Amino acid sequence: MSQLTIEDIARIAGVSRSTVSRVLNGQPNVRPSVRDRVQEVINSYGYAPQAAARQLVMRKTRLIGLILPDNAHHLFGNPIFAEIARGVSQVCAQRGYTPMLFIGRQDMNEATFFSLLRGRHFDGVILISSDRQDRSAAMLREAGMPYVRVGHDPEDDGDLQYVDVDNVAAARVAVEHLIALGHRRIAMLKGLAKDVCTHARLEGYRQALAAAGLPFDEALVGDGDWTPASGYAWTRRFLDLPEPPTALFSSNDMMVAGVVRAVQERGLTVPDDLAIVGFDDLLQTTMIFPELTTIRQPCVEMGTCAAELLLDQLEHNRRERVQIILPTALIIRQSCGYCRQAVQASASAPAVSGEEQRAG
Amino acid sequence: MSQLTIEDIARIAGVSRSTVSRVLNGQPNVRPSVRDRVQEVINSYGYAPQAAARQLVMRKTRLIGLILPDNAHHLFGNPIFAEIARGVSQVCAQRGYTPMLFIGRQDMNEATFFSLLRGRHFDGVILISSDRQDRSAAMLREAGMPYVRVGHDPEDDGDLQYVDVDNVAAARVAVEHLIALGHRRIAMLKGLAKDVCTHARLEGYRQALAAAGLPFDEALVGDGDWTPASGYAWTRRFLDLPEPPTALFSSNDMMVAGVVRAVQERGLTVPDDLAIVGFDDLLQTTMIFPELTTIRQPCVEMGTCAAELLLDQLEHNRRERVQIILPTALIIRQSCGYCRQAVQASASAPAVSGEEQRAG
DNA sequence: TTGTACGCGTTATCAG
DNA sequence: CTGATAACGCGTACAA
Numbered sequence: 001m002s003q004l005t006i007e008d009i010a011r012i013a014g015v016s017r018s019t020v021s022r023v024l025n026g027q028p029n030v031r032p033s034v035r036d037r038v039q040e041v042i043n044s045y046g047y048a049p050q051a052a053a054r055q056l057v058m059r060k061t062r063l064i065g066l067i068l069p070d071n072a073h074h075l076f077g078n079p080i081f082a083e084i085a086r087g088v089s090q091v092c093a094q095r096g097y098t099p100m101l102f103i104g105r106q107d108m109n110e111a112t113f114f115s116l117l118r119g120r121h122f123d124g125v126i127l128i129s130s131d132r133q134d135r136s137a138a139m140l141r142e143a144g145m146p147y148v149r150v151g152h153d154p155e156d157d158g159d160l161q162y163v164d165v166d167n168v169a170a171a172r173v174a175v176e177h178l179i180a181l182g183h184r185r186i187a188m189l190k191g192l193a194k195d196v197c198t199h200a201r202l203e204g205y206r207q208a209l210a211a212a213g214l215p216f217d218e219a220l221v222g223d224g225d226w227t228p229a230s231g232y233a234w235t236r237r238f239l240d241l242p243e244p245p246t247a248l249f250s251s252n253d254m255m256v257a258g259v260v261r262a263v264q265e266r267g268l269t270v271p272d273d274l275a276i277v278g279f280d281d282l283l284q285t286t287m288i289f290p291e292l293t294t295i296r297q298p299c300v301e302m303g304t305c306a307a308e309l310l311l312d313q314l315e316h317n318r319r320e321r322v323q324i325i326l327p328t329a330l331i332i333r334q335s336c337g338y339c340r341q342a343v344q345a346s347a348s349a350p351a352v353s354g355e356e357q358r359a360g
Numbered sequence: 361m362s363q364l365t366i367e368d369i370a371r372i373a374g375v376s377r378s379t380v381s382r383v384l385n386g387q388p389n390v391r392p393s394v395r396d397r398v399q400e401v402i403n404s405y406g407y408a409p410q411a412a413a414r415q416l417v418m419r420k421t422r423l424i425g426l427i428l429p430d431n432a433h434h435l436f437g438n439p440i441f442a443e444i445a446r447g448v449s450q451v452c453a454q455r456g457y458t459p460m461l462f463i464g465r466q467d468m469n470e471a472t473f474f475s476l477l478r479g480r481h482f483d484g485v486i487l488i489s490s491d492r493q494d495r496s497a498a499m500l501r502e503a504g505m506p507y508v509r510v511g512h513d514p515e516d517d518g519d520l521q522y523v524d525v526d527n528v529a530a531a532r533v534a535v536e537h538l539i540a541l542g543h544r545r546i547a548m549l550k551g552l553a554k555d556v557c558t559h560a561r562l563e564g565y566r567q568a569l570a571a572a573g574l575p576f577d578e579a580l581v582g583d584g585d586w587t588p589a590s591g592y593a594w595t596r597r598f599l600d601l602p603e604p605p606t607a608l609f610s611s612n613d614m615m616v617a618g619v620v621r622a623v624q625e626r627g628l629t630v631p632d633d634l635a636i637v638g639f640d641d642l643l644q645t646t647m648i649f650p651e652l653t654t655i656r657q658p659c660v661e662m663g664t665c666a667a668e669l670l671l672d673q674l675e676h677n678r679r680e681r682v683q684i685i686l687p688t689a690l691i692i693r694q695s696c697g698y699c700r701q702a703v704q705a706s707a708s709a710p711a712v713s714g715e716e717q718r719a720g
Numbered sequence: 721t722t723g724t725a726c727g728c729g730t731t732a733t734c735a736g
Numbered sequence: 737c738t739g740a741t742a743a744c745g746c747g748t749a750c751a752a
Contacts, residue, residue, distance in 0.1 A: 001720045004731085005728095005729055006729065006730065007729080007730095015738080015739085016738065016739045016740075017729090017730080017739085017740095018731085018732090018740080019730090019737090019739075019740055020733095021730070021731060021732090021739065022737095022738090023731095024731095025725095029737055030738085031737060031738090032739090034737085044479065046474070046502065046503070048474070048475040048477075048478030048479055049479065049729075049731095050416075050479060050480050050728090050729055050730075051412075051479035051480060051481050052411075052412045052413075052415035052416040052421070052480070052728085052729080053412075053416050053729035053730040053731090053744090054729080054730055054731075055411075055412035055730090055744095056410075056412040056413050056416055056728090056729080056730070056731095056743095056744045056745065056746090057729085057730050057731045057732080057743075057744050058730080058731070058744090059744080061412070063481075066463070085463055085464075086466075089463055089464030089466075089467050090467055092464060092467070093464055093467035093468050094467075098464065098468075098476060099463055099464045100460045100461065100462060100463070101460065101462075101463050102460060102461075103426070103445055103449055103459055103460070103461050104448075104449030104452060104453055104458065106449075107449050107450055107452070107453030107454075108453050108458075114406070114408070115408040116458060117408075118406065118407070118408030119408055119411035120410055120411060120412070121411050121412060121423075122740070140419065142406065143406070146732080176728070184739070194734065213624035226743095228648050230645070247723090257648045258648070261648065262648075264624070284588070288618070288621065288648070289621075290589050294473045324740085334562070365744095365746085366745065366746060366747095367745080367746095375722075375723085376722065376723045376724080377723085377724095377745090377746075377747090378722070378723060378724085378747085378748080379721090379722065379723080379749060381746070381748080382722095382747095384746095384747095385747080389721060389722085390721075390722085390749090391721060391722090394721085394722085407744085409745080409746065409747095410744090410745060410746075412745080412746095413728090413744070413746045413747090414746055414747075415728095415746095416727095416729065416730090416743080416745080416746075416747095417727075417728050417745085417746055417747050417748085418728090418746085418747070419728080442732050535738055677751035
């Protein structure tokens, strides 16, 4: 039976609960011979303390919740979440915590979600979301749950600690690269409007155009939704324009898959007929369309940073404001056309944009 | 403070703990006026019972663990897991349970994982894995944790309850479709050898060839690993063969992305130079390569089935053997060439293969 | 209908 | 170094 309690183990080993507890938690002050005997019993019965009982007295679960934008397939659909989760997981394991991905929020009402938070299942939460409609940040605060956010909304200063990249600067670098290559009609594929980074990347696009004295043309901006399907649909529209773009900046790599399909379908080629820069640098995209020039996001590092911030917050009661902006990099491949000058240009305007800054 | 206990609420509302508890759990035998007053206090203070304390006495967490093959990015990489999770989530929410995706196992040693299981964090677990090297099924049993498996290994009869599709039959139908279209040199892309379904799908391929009197040619079988990259690499090798295949059956849809790229790179086209049938019917593939003929797996339904099985097991102590084999369907699009005859042929050999069977 | 008292399995405190 | 014993917060018979 798995109904064994610490009491049972104690009886079998011929000691008291206290001693078993000490062995369990690696405390000193146990005679080696006794420790060995107790450990022996523990192992042979496969005993492990019941989490709930321990949590009740410890007031800690050593569980970290991972919360993603409200929609599960969206979540899985984009591999960057997996990368971030990987970073979180590494740090958690290293420091003795267990990360749990919270799924099924879309099948649950707000009150239930809130109760779950208040139930103190988790010591802390890492919220991966740049969705400004997402109420989870506010609920986390209301529930008094320590959390660190990956991505954030500059207009909502409620997030005490967050990790993000400089989306404006990154997008600007991407578009500047295209401009440096001589492109003057550059299309832009946006992500979903609810995500803050969508607007930031658009802003970077605008800034790059403005700096080069190029006009901002509404007709060249497509309302994507992060999926290949939207990339496909918008590219067709762009190519149908009286004066079609010669280059395109996509707010993420996934949409590029659709872009490429639309281009090829017309008998056109990348980069000759349409130069492309993406965003994310997904491994998966690399496999489907290997020569994509793109902005690399340090996903794993965003995860490790967030986790370290959170665990420090929990263990040392750090409650200061901390904002970490991680650097991105322009990865130049062939989807913009090989061009030595361009590489040099982007070297003078450094390929790595953004800067890490820790505000105490 | 969120340190409020049921005792505090009781004091504030001017009643006893018991009454608050009754209100909390929706029990009868509480005077309506009292109930309202207590509920008011609960709401205004945002009180929620502490999970650990409740779990300790109830001996239930109402949490369901979701465990996937040991590797997290693998997991996110393939959207079928997300679909299955969606099904699980729906049923759990409906029946008052909360599903949690267990991540980070790859950063954790076996002993830690085992302790976690014995710690009774979850009332039950849904294991999504056709990996025969994966020891989690055995550990789940050893830990005495109720679980239902999605996918299984016929050589390991330890799984009491599982949900799966008939991979052999599904693959056979796929290859028969190609044969019916007149193809005689049909390549096959396998998945990873550690996954049981890889072998099952190969077996289906063999059966279809044998039934048609076609030879089995080792040179036409590629050792894929589920990723587009492997599809790309193997297709290049296939096309380099002295007598290249005219058709290809891929063990999953993701690899097809690489296959298509390799074909197009040679200036060839699908389906004229290479007819393709995939497996899974991913929404994502549909967007990248819309005309893929493929085998549809009922992913969401696999999730709902598994969850219902598990919750029944928990609530009604069902411990009988249950194996559910869900039907797959051949979805005919254009990657094999449009062919009325073929559609008819596949209609006589019904498009829906497999059958649901419940063994008590 | 409401309140009292006990137990759930563990850790922490304090004597021995 | 070891063993009693008191919490931890909640649910629930049982008593009022």
